[in-house]
Amino acid sequence: MKIGILGYGNLGKGVEAAVKQNSDMELVAVFTRRNPEDLKIKTDSVPVLSVNEIENWKDKIDVLILCGGSATDLPEQTPKYAKMFNVIDSFDTHANIPTHFEEVDKSAKEGGKVAVISVGWDPGLFSLNRMYANAILPEGNDYTFWGRGVSQGHSDAIRRIKGVKDGKQYTVPVEKALQSVKNGENPVLTTREKHTRECYVVLEDGADAKQVEHDIVTMPNYFSDYDTTVHFISEEELKKNHSGIPHGGFVLRSGVTGFDKEEKHIIEYNLKLDSNPGFTSSVLLAYARAAFRLYKEGQTGCKTVFDIAPAYLSPKSAEELRKTML
Amino acid sequence: MKIGILGYGNLGKGVEAAVKQNSDMELVAVFTRRNPEDLKIKTDSVPVLSVNEIENWKDKIDVLILCGGSATDLPEQTPKYAKMFNVIDSFDTHANIPTHFEEVDKSAKEGGKVAVISVGWDPGLFSLNRMYANAILPEGNDYTFWGRGVSQGHSDAIRRIKGVKDGKQYTVPVEKALQSVKNGENPVLTTREKHTRECYVVLEDGADAKQVEHDIVTMPNYFSDYDTTVHFISEEELKKNHSGIPHGGFVLRSGVTGFDKEEKHIIEYNLKLDSNPGFTSSVLLAYARAAFRLYKEGQTGCKTVFDIAPAYLSPKSAEELRKTML
Numbered sequence: 208m209k210i211g212i213l214g215y216g217n218l219g220k221g222v223e224a225a226v227k228q229n230s231d232m233e234l235v236a237v238f239t240r241r242n243p244e245d246l247k248i249k250t251d252s253v254p255v256l257s258v259n260e261i262e263n264w265k266d267k268i269d270v271l272i273l274c275g276g277s278a279t280d281l282p283e284q285t286p287k288y289a290k291m292f293n294v295i296d297s298f299d300t301h302a303n304i305p306t307h308f309e310e311v312d313k314s315a316k317e318g319g320k321v322a323v324i325s326v327g328w329d330p331g332l333f334s335l336n337r338m339y340a341n342a343i344l345p346e347g348n349d350y351t352f353w354g355r356g357v358s359q360g361h362s363d364a365i366r367r368i369k370g371v372k373d374g375k376q377y378t379v380p381v382e383k384a385l386q387s388v389k390n391g392e393n394p395v396l397t398t399r400e401k402h403t404r405e406c407y408v409v410l411e412d413g414a415d416a417k418q419v420e421h422d423i424v425t426m427p428n429y430f431s432d433y434d435t436t437v438h439f440i441s442e443e444e445l446k447k448n449h450s451g452i453p454h455g456g457f458v459l460r461s462g463v464t465g466f467d468k469e470e471k472h473i474i475e476y477n478l479k480l481d482s483n484p485g486f487t488s489s490v491l492l493a494y495a496r497a498a499f500r501l502y503k504e505g506q507t508g509c510k511t512v513f514d515i516a517p518a519y520l521s522p523k524s525a526e527e528l529r530k531t532m533l
Numbered sequence: 534m535k536i537g538i539l540g541y542g543n544l545g546k547g548v549e550a551a552v553k554q555n556s557d558m559e560l561v562a563v564f565t566r567r568n569p570e571d572l573k574i575k576t577d578s579v580p581v582l583s584v585n586e587i588e589n590w591k592d593k594i595d596v597l598i599l600c601g602g603s604a605t606d607l608p609e610q611t612p613k614y615a616k617m618f619n620v621i622d623s624f625d626t627h628a629n630i631p632t633h634f635e636e637v638d639k640s641a642k643e644g645g646k647v648a649v650i651s652v653g654w655d656p657g658l659f660s661l662n663r664m665y666a667n668a669i670l671p672e673g674n675d676y677t678f679w680g681r682g683v684s685q686g687h688s689d690a691i692r693r694i695k696g697v698k699d700g701k702q703y704t705v706p707v708e709k710a711l712q713s714v715k716n717g718e719n720p721v722l723t724t725r726e727k728h729t730r731e732c733y734v735v736l737e738d739g740a741d742a743k744q745v746e747h748d749i750v751t752m753p754n755y756f757s758d759y760d761t762t763v764h765f766i767s768e769e770e771l772k773k774n775h776s777g778i779p780h781g782g783f784v785l786r787s788g789v790t791g792f793d794k795e796e797k798h799i800i801e802y803n804l805k806l807d808s809n810p811g812f813t814s815s816v817l818l819a820y821a822r823a824a825f826r827l828y829k830e831g832q833t834g835c836k837t838v839f840d841i842a843p844a845y846l847s848p849k850s851a852e853e854l855r856k857t858m859l
Contacts, residue, residue, distance in 0.1 A: 224792045228671045249792060304859050305852070325859055332665070334859045335843055336802075339658070341858070342819040342846035343812075345554045389805075464811040466550045466575060472812050473805040476662075479715075481797045485790040486669075493668040513854050517661055518839040520668035526631070528839050532667070533630050533651055533660045
C-alpha cells in the first residue's frame with residue numbers, strides 16, 4: 208500500500224514513523240503547503256512536494272492521510288481530496304461531524320473513492336467502545352474521562368494571557384469520580400467533579416504572578432468551571448519535564464441485566480499514551496488499510512469507524528484471525 | 534425481530550431476560566430437549582416446545598439463539614440449525630473454532646442463512662479488543678487476565694473429588710502482574726505468576742480435609758500449575774456467599790511507536806460482571822440484531838465478531854450513531 212501524507216506537523220511525523228511499523232505499507236510522498244525546500248523530513252528517500260502538485264500523484268498513492276487540523280484545514284481538505292484519493296482524516300469537532308460526513312460522502316462518491324473520517328481515539332476508538340457497550344447493555348450510563356494528558360487548546364489559551372511566556376495544561380480525571388463509576392455507583396457528575404486542570408506556566412520578566420493566576424482560573428469555558436491549579440516554573444523546567452504530548456482516558460459503561468435488573472456490569476476501556484500524535488497516527492494507518500481494501504472491493508463514499516468490520520484493519524487473513532485472535 | 538431460544542440453562546435464562554431490555558426484539562419460543570411440560574420459564578406468554586418441533590418454526594423465528602455447551606451441544610447443533618435459521622452461538626473451545634467455522638459456514642450457505650459463532654466476551658469482546666489493539670500497535674505484547682470470577686470447569690473438577698460435597702472455584706488475576714503490565718514493563722509471566730485459584734469447599738460428613746486439600750492443589754492441568762488456596766466452609770455459607778456467577782477480566786496491549794520506538798502506549802479493556810451468563814446473553818442479542826440485518830441484506834454463511842461492522846449491533850441508525858456516539 209502506497210501512503211501519502213498531507214501536512215507535516217506532529218501528526219504527519221507520527222504517520223511517517225508508523226508506516227515503518229507496518230510491513231505492508233510504504234510512504235511515497237509528503238505534501239506541504241509550505242515551501243517544500245524549507246521542509247526536512249526524517250525519511251531521506253521520500254520526496255517532499257508542494258500540495259499544488261498533488262493531482263499528479265492521483266495514480267501513485269493508494270491512501271492519502273490528511274494530517275491537518277479540524278478547525279480550518281480538514282473541512283476544506285477532506286472533501287477536496289476525497290475526489291482524487293482514498294483519504295483518512297482525524298476530524299474531531301464532534302458537533303460538526305454530520306455536516307462533514309455529508310460533504311465528504313458526496314465527494315468520495317463522485318470520485319469513486321473511500322474516505323474514512325474522524326479516526327483516532329476520540330473520536331475513534333472511544334466512540335467504538337461507547338457504541339459497542341451501548342448495544343450490549345441497553346440500560347446503563349456512559350462516562351468518558353480524559354487524561355492525564357496535555358490539552359493543546361487549553362495550553363494555547365494560557366499562552367495568550369498577558370505576562371505568560373510559555374505554558375502547558377494537563378487535563379486530569381478526578382480519581383474519586385472515576386472510582387465511583389468503576390464501583391457501579393452511577394454517580395451524576397458535574398464538570399468540576401470529573402476533571403481538574405493543572406497548568407505549568409513560565410512568566411515573562413516582570414509579570415505579575417497573582418494576576419496571571421487569576422486570569423487563568425477565571426477564564427470562561429476553558430478554566431472557570433474547573434478546579435485549576437497553576438504552577439509557575441522556569442523555562443528550563445518546562446522544557447525538561449513538560450515537552451511531551453501524553454494523553455489518554457477512560458470510557459466506561461455501567462449497566463444492568465437480569466429480570467429484576469439485579470446484575471450490575473462495568474465495561475471499561477482505557478488508554479495510557481506517551482504521545483497523542485504517535486498513537487493517533489497508528490490508528491489512522493490501520494484505517495488506511497481498511498479504506499484501501501474497501502476501495503478494492505468496489506465500495507465508495509464516506510465511512511466512520513462504526514461502518515468498518517474490524518477484520519479490515521488487520522494485515523492478517525480472516526483464517527489467521529480466527530485461528531490466533533478469536 | 535422474533536427471537537427463539539434453544540436450551541434453557543443459565544444462558545437461555547439470560548437471553549430471556551435480556552430480550553425485555555431490547556425494544557426491537559420479542560421472544561417467541563423456547564425449545565428444550567427435556568419434556569417441555571417439565572420446564573417452567575419466567576415469561577408466561579411464551580410457549581415452551583420440544584426441540585423436535587423446531588422445524589415448524591422456520592418461518593416464525595428471525596434469529597435462534599443456541600444456548601448449549603461447547604463440549605458436545607454446539608458442535609452438533611450450530612451446523613444443524615444454521616440450515617434452517619439465522620443462528621448465534623457462544624462456542625468457546627478456542628482450538629476448535631476453525632473447524633466449527635467451516636462446518637457452520639457450509640450449512641448456513643446451504644440454507645441461505647447467517648450464523649455468528651463464538652459470541653460472548655472471550656471469545657467475543659476480548660477477541661475484538663485483542664484484534665483492534667494489534668492492528669493499531671503492530672509492535673507490542675498482548676496480555677489477557679481472567680477474573681476475579683467463577684470458573685465452571687474448575688468448580689466441576691473440585692466437586693468430582695472424593696469427600697467433596699460441593700464447591701466453587703474463583704480464578705483471580707495476580708495484582709502485581711497486572712500492575713506490571715499496566716506500567717508498561719512488558720513482563721514475561723508464567724502461568725503461576727498470572728492467576729491464583731481460590732476454592733471454597735463443603736466437605737462430606739467425615740471427609741479428610743487434609744486429603745481433599747492435597748487432592749485439589751495437586752490436580753494436574755486444573756490446579757498444579759497455580760498457587761491454589763482451599764477454604765472449607767459450611768453448606769449454608771456456600772449458598773449465602775458463593776451462589777453467584779460473577780466473572781470478568783482484562784485484555785491489555787503494551788506497544789510502542791515513534792522513530793526510535795521511544796513512545797510507550799497501553800490499551801486496556803476490562804469487564805467486571807456480576808453475572809457471566811447475564812452479560813454473555815446480552816452480547817448474543819446484540820449480534821442477533823446484526824445477523825438479522827446481514828440476512829436481510831442478502832448475506833449468507835458463517836461470521837465472527839471480526840467480520841461484522843459495529844453499527845450492525847446498534848438499534849440506532851447510522852445518522853443517529855454519527856450524531857450521538859462518534
